[in-house]
Amino acid sequence: MYAKLVYSAAPTNSGNTRYSAGNMIRDIVRLCTSSSPNVNNLVAFSNTSSVVVNTTPAGWTFLYSDFDGATLANANTDANSTSTGTNNYWAMTAPCLGPGANTIKYAKLTTSYRSNVNQGGGSTTQGFSLTSAASISNTGTVTGEGFRLYQTSGVTAATATVATFELSGNGTYHVIATERHITIIKQTVGFHAVLEHTISDYHTFYNITPVIHFTFKGTGFTLSQAGVIGNDVSSTAPYSIGTSDTVNYVKCLHNITDVNTGTNYSALQLGRGQSQPYLSRNSDFTNMKTIATNGLARNLVVPIMYQLVRYGVPTCFVTDICDMYWTGGGLGTTGDTFTINGVVYTYFDCGTMGLAINVGPT
């Protein structure tokens, strides 16, 4: 399923009250869990400007929401969906190819801000984040959720930071989902994704869900939390934002055991080197270029992979499973197509980096 969704609510709460982060999530969950995804039931995204480009069912199943419970509200009758007292989430599941027959991956979409309906304060519209987790039950028990920013009661100064991290505001959103992944791109800004990857003997032995959760936002690696996600693995997810943190880049694994110590981590945040070995440590994704023999600049298209050899996890590939590649940003216009090894991929501009995804029949 590939849906190109347009969101054009005003940045303040003066318009249709169904333009909310909660209803953006509901729209996406409906699309990903529908056997015939279409624009008719969109209530936050425009149902006239949006289009479902590939209507192949994504194959995800709604699991639980702390707002809607185990049954999603009807799009025609649902109320505005962002409550005033808490972050709300909607969780879905999809099966994995391995290691066992019943290995399930989770996608959790969570509103980012707690105390108003449509905005994060000032001129910034409220948004949401996509994470994964070690498990989510159908009664709302979440374990090992990946890295996401959230504000706790009384914290008010980090609104802009939350908006930088989350998917929020007017613009075009691209939702590409198959049984292997869900990727939500805000055009020219960034993306959140839950991606299945190849397995190894490590995954088979520990019976680990082969999933990595990626977030890329903004124009650089502004990592005020350098000690947390800059250089090394961390087990601090989910992460509560401080008042001055700016975080643009996240990758989380779940239920990881260090083979050297036996220590289990419900969620782990990876450093850059572990997430994408093809990239230089200090690359900001703006210089993924090389040169041809005649001196012409060449853009690099690299397979998405990660490793955590330090804990015993060998290199695992996302590209092989989810059929997507990593590229530089600004190489073209979102929607452009190009061929990699004989397969046509669609280019998505995510700010300073890009994704090339096989979106299937269109």
Next chain:
Amino acid sequence: MYAKLVYSAGLSGTANTRYSPFNMIRDIVRLCTSNSPNVTNLVAFSNTSSVIVDTTPAGWSLVYSDVDGTTLPDANTDPNASPSNQVTYWAIKSDCIGPYSGVTKKYAKLTTSYISNKNSYSTNGQANSGFSLTSAVEVTNVGTVTGEGYRLQYTSGTPSGSEATNLATWDLSGNGTYHVVATQRHLTIIKEGVGYHAVWEHSVSDYHTFYNVTPVIAAVFKGTTVSGPNSSAPASTAPATGSIPNAINNVRCLHNITDVNTGTNYSAASMSAQENQPYLSISSSYSNLRTVSTTGTTRNIVMPIMFQLMQWGIPTCFVTNICDIYMCQGGIGTTGDTFNINDIIYTYFDCGSIGLAIGTF
């Protein structure tokens, strides 16, 4: 050519005066440039305990030495080789496969580490004087060296105790067994159980062809950590003089590198751990290259050696494919053990906390 060389001079300079790093280098140069490498001409390494395991000529040739000029002295008549007032070097070269086969040369420069004595850091006496192996953009036959990679050097005076220790940690020095493995593609010098210095040819890319860059990387691993002068980013500080107070254990240098984004050329660039070995975690100490089998049995990881410097436009290049060397865990066996990788027999060399598997003999 593979020579297993035994060095057993005393820690001070009281033994045979030909036991010097100077003559250690000469011995190695003779072996690497000989048509019939043998132990007969060894003067620093033992010619009774040492052995040439593989006598296939290495295919290197002498370029220049600031002591010997362009002609190496006869092993039977050369004097003890450490002068008293300068760091000295011997440079050899060999052809590369590309980008312009037969024209592109790679250089290996073996340099003594200390200036003012022959056999030891005599004042502080922690370790024998030793030598380093680097590469360079070019070494001419009149002694002009450009773009040399990172190495420590001491400029004057006498090092303090910690300085001497650091220098000895860095260089190849002291009693022990040295394994010199050399083909036309690489020169790798391992001090058993300690570390290695190496000059490795690697695969080329369009980048190398366009800029006509010699596909070579100089790699040093010493000790048990990856701390170094450039742990976070490529640096253009080479030829670099290491600060002696700093313990430096891990270095990799490229030479004649142009940043495709800016056009800036660096005569030598020293890289971080990430760029050198993408398979390794950023904070790995090389001491945990393990995974697990489906049954829970510990498995050691054997990895191809590669590097990339995407930040400046260099895609991933492989050493393993060219030099037939893999990187693995240290301490997983005894040097000389053999094991099978993709149906090829490799010999294991323990280099301290990491190991090398070399398959050329």
